[in-house]
Amino acid sequence: MGRWSRVVAALIGLGVGAAFLAYAFRGTPPQAVWDVLRAGRWGLPALVVLVGTALFVYAKAARWRLLLGAAPRLPVWPLLRAVLSGLALNACVPHAGEFVRAFSLQRAYGRAATAVLSSIVAERVFDLFGVLILGSAALAFVRVSAELAAAFRLLAVVAAVLAAGVVVALAAPRLVRRLAAAVLRLLPERMGGWLLRQIDEALAGFEPVRSPSTSIRVLAWSLAQWLAVALSVWGCAAVVGFDPGPAAALLVVVGIVVAFLLPNAPGYAGSVQVAFLATLKPLGIATDLALGASVVYQLLMVLPLVILGLAFLRPSLARR
Secondary structure (H helix, E strand, O other), rough: HHHHHHHHHHHHHHHHHHHHHHOOOOOOOOHHHHHHHOOOOHHHHHHHHHHHHEEEEEEEHHHHHHHHOOOOOOOHHHHHHHHHHHHHHHHHHHHHHHHHHHHHHHHHHOHHHHHHHHHHHHHHHHHHHHHHHHHHHHHHHOOOOHHHHHHHHHHHHHHHHHHHHHHHHHOOOOOOOOHHHHHHHHHHHHHHHHHHHHHHHHHHHHHHHHHHHHHHHHHHEEEEEHHHHHHHHHHHHHHOOOOHHHHHHHHHHHHHHHHHHOOOOOOHHOOHHHHHHHHHHHHHOOOOHHHHHHHHHHHHHHHHHHHHHHOOOOHHHHOO
């Protein structure tokens, strides 16, 4: 991505974030949200949010370890550092963290960056599957707004498209390679050969999920990861003084995942507010309480991840 492309992407993210913030705070003075935060319980409920955040990061690293394959099996600690660095950069520049994760393993362990990126694509598919499973279970217990139902359908479509791509790559890797080779013949030989090697490495990156047992374990870690986020959401609500219940907390997670698919401002400003508000307000939660819980989410989940991730960024990219 060139310099001007990054500038345009950043401006779009800022514009979307500003629009979301204006929409979320429409009719609700910031002072009302500040009063909710000032009266909040910042003891045990806040600790619950931090524990949920830690469990989320560990589950994400453990799942990534499975997706990277067993030869050789990488230690968890470097993966935790890379995951934290990736999450921090994603919160600053959307999707930039995935490339940092890929190049951190390339520099430290000689893993092909394209193969690592393939594992991250597979990770996204399992992310969406996990959210859809938990969201479907939650929908059986609460009624949701038309907007959230539409967001849920969008998530299902994205998951289906990604899953179809992974299934094709797994079921017919030779066909994918032959098609790619036929297309790349149109390019200069050197460039085409390099791109074909990247495709070979990317196809190899999907190899671990050929195993049904590995796929089941990856899905289990995906469910654990999103349950950890739901625990943090529940803790955020408890800080400002209300109990959304397990189903509503899971639906907030669905809203967050959908919001994060869009261009985002730094720290997901605006996106988090809309996700909390669109989910909780139709369930009878006051606007100031929903917005207060969203700010707690940013303070106790997003901000610590950014601080830790940026601290680990340089060690993550160091050569071994």
